Amino acid sequence: MDLDAASVMLLLSVIFSSSSPRQYEFVPRSVNCTEAQRYCRQNYRDLATVSKRGDLSDLLRITDRSFWIGLLKTLSTEWRWSLGDPTFYTNQNSLYRNWAQNQTNGSMDCAYMNQDGLWRVDNCTAQRFFICYNGTSKGFVPVLQTMSWRSAQSFCRDNHVDLTSVRNQNENQLIQQFMNTSGASSAWVGLFRDAWEWSDKSPSTFRNWASGEPNGPLENATVMVFSGQRRGQWEDWPCDSLFPFVCYEDQFTLIKQNLSWAEAMRYCRQNHVDLVSVTSEQMERRVKTVARNGSTPAVWMGLHHYCAMDMWLWLRGETVCYQNWVAGDGSGPRDCSRERRVGAMQTAGDQRWISLPPTRALNFICSNYED
Known part of the structure; x- marks a missing residue:
């Protein structure tokens, strides 16, 4: 069954500024x-991927019907963190594990931490204390109330934010101290395994199953429910069921060609919208995630120094309100008679902004949508 021209004319596209690095x-x-x-x-790009809770609100804003998303059942099972936002992890620290011996060979699919700091597995319906991640200065929050893993x-x-992830030995020890102080002999953490994976092979581990789901051995695709008590939650359905669907496009695209700033600007305007503008801390977090995959020490942004007024501007005319320069860079008067400067984001470390001559050849990030 193909989507004909009449169906394409019915396409309901809602483009908006969101918390997601995707446009749905x-x-x-x-x-x-x-x-x-x-x-x-x-x-x-592909069927919709969901990386965090905020994406659910974005999806619910664009339709009034239940629809397919891109989560599909596979034959393999992998351990994943409940907190699925990829910006929360760096340098493969989502792969940190601290298992006790012989814990991952059985059929049980949810992980907990003992007072000794080692991780073990149990049936996900078992009742345990649990550790939430707060996302603030409080960090980890022990909850001395027993629940199943899904209820926790x-x-x-x-x-709070989610069941806690544990990204390194320091965090493992800190959570262990919280448990010992609160008297919890064991507690759920956010590690689980399942056979579901995103259509675009995204590493997102976010799941929002409704109670009792997934529940069918022949139900191998995922529908997001629009209305009722399960609004925003997910159900598994056979793939041959009929539903409308949501696609996504990347909001930002990394181009791994080494071009000058002017060449990069021209490429983005011909093939996308423009070189990326970074006008808020929230947007910068999303751009940083894209920039980390660059093959040059920095990537071009649409930032340039306007000599006539001695000020930095984005290509689309915005003044630079939010900024994150390397210390001592991007500020103070410039001698424009010597060399023009434009802005780039570093691809490693804390990924701050640097000013460079526009003739340097770098990767760059294009924006795919008008603000």
């Missing part, structure tokens, strides 16, 4: 999950 677009034609995947890959996950998402 709703397609109202009801098809099976394979057809939905094919259409998204031909016309956008829902509690942490409703009241």
